[in-house]
Amino acid sequence: MTSASPVDDMLPAAAVRPRGRPRKTAEERDDGNRRLALLATAARLFRQQGFDATSTRDIASATGMRSGSPFYHFENKQALLAAVMREGMRSALARQTAAITLLPAQATPRERLSALVRNHFEVLLGPDSDFIPVMLYEWRRLAPEQVGEVTALKDAYEAAWVPVLSALHASGQLAGDPVLARLMIFGALNWAVQWYQPPPARAGRGRHRATLDDLTTTALRLFLKDPE
Amino acid sequence: MTSASPVDDMLPAAAVRPRGRPRKTAEERDDGNRRLALLATAARLFRQQGFDATSTRDIASATGMRSGSPFYHFENKQALLAAVMREGMRSALARQTAAITLLPAQATPRERLSALVRNHFEVLLGPDSDFIPVMLYEWRRLAPEQVGEVTALKDAYEAAWVPVLSALHASGQLAGDPVLARLMIFGALNWAVQWYQPPPARAGRGRHRATLDDLTTTALRLFLKDPE
DNA sequence: CCTACCGATCGGTAGG
């Protein structure tokens, strides 16, 4: 272990600190830690301001880096966007699979749809929900060769809905062409990104804002025929 | 009438044309004609590429102007965006009012909703439908002082839906909290901007794409309880 | 991961 050279002792107190700017500790430095921090910041800013309106400098400084440093972790700005979408979809897909798996084997199609819708609202509007809205609303900024991978994840995510909606259609609880109905249902849910505001932590006394449970209940009642 | 000066006769044939670059004819020049052309081009490009990804130079050259000329008609790029939204909403509101007025006085709430939905799809997806999608998806690019006017028009547009949805809710044909249900219905419709592709002019023999009538039928079946 | 930097693009303007 090399200690500070004796020369340091001859300098004024303020200069006793290690020279140059302070070294980062191991935890701050190494790791995909910094890469993950960049992803989270990018997701947040891309969602709040849009991809084009967010500069890589914004992302860097909000992550505590200098302007050139994001390019050490990502080849370019589009690659950062694609990574946000990819990680977001991977996480959403994992959550969705877990939500379905937790259902009892004899769960009804309606209960299955409820779980899917509830999970979807969570992924869109819950905590750490910046990734999927970015995916939904920043498609066009991807390079053509990046679209395929994200589309595959999105298709896998939507595939879980198909048998549930088919069953509901077969039993007469869901009306209208199933393909179009699915697109409209996703529209109804995804659009919530535009208007939903979570209720404040401390509930006010007046009219309260809707919770994700409220949204789920309303959606099921709106789309399905059987009252329940 | 002043004819070309005699000196012109002494110049080579090529120079007999009026000097300088050719004057525009009255029709090309004057008018809010050019202003309207800018609006239409801007709407189209803003929709196709997004506001931030469209430069004022893109708009100018697609309208047949030089790069500085849009600023003769609009104070800045945001003012052009606001004008697109304003004109789009004015037109949509006029069409909606006409569609409602054309209904027979004894039209049922379901028929009224059908007319509203059908008109909305027309405004979103029909010919000359670039303005409203821009309004829906480029909100955040407006300056704060521009938001009010557009919001007022949008509120007026949505106000026509409220009594119809209330009547449907009262008669049990529409379930779920009416405020949330309205937001979800608009989401289902507005999202079509993301995926709808009109059927080709010459109908193919295979599976055909949905028409706006198909969408309207599916939406009504999806949202309302009574089969009809 | 920082420093220093470059080339390109862009919104906007003066003056005609």
Place this chain on the structure above:
DNA sequence: CCTACCGATCGGTAGG
């Protein structure tokens, strides 16, 4: 409405 132009910003890179 065009010409000529400016200042600012931005994505990205070389070299350490």
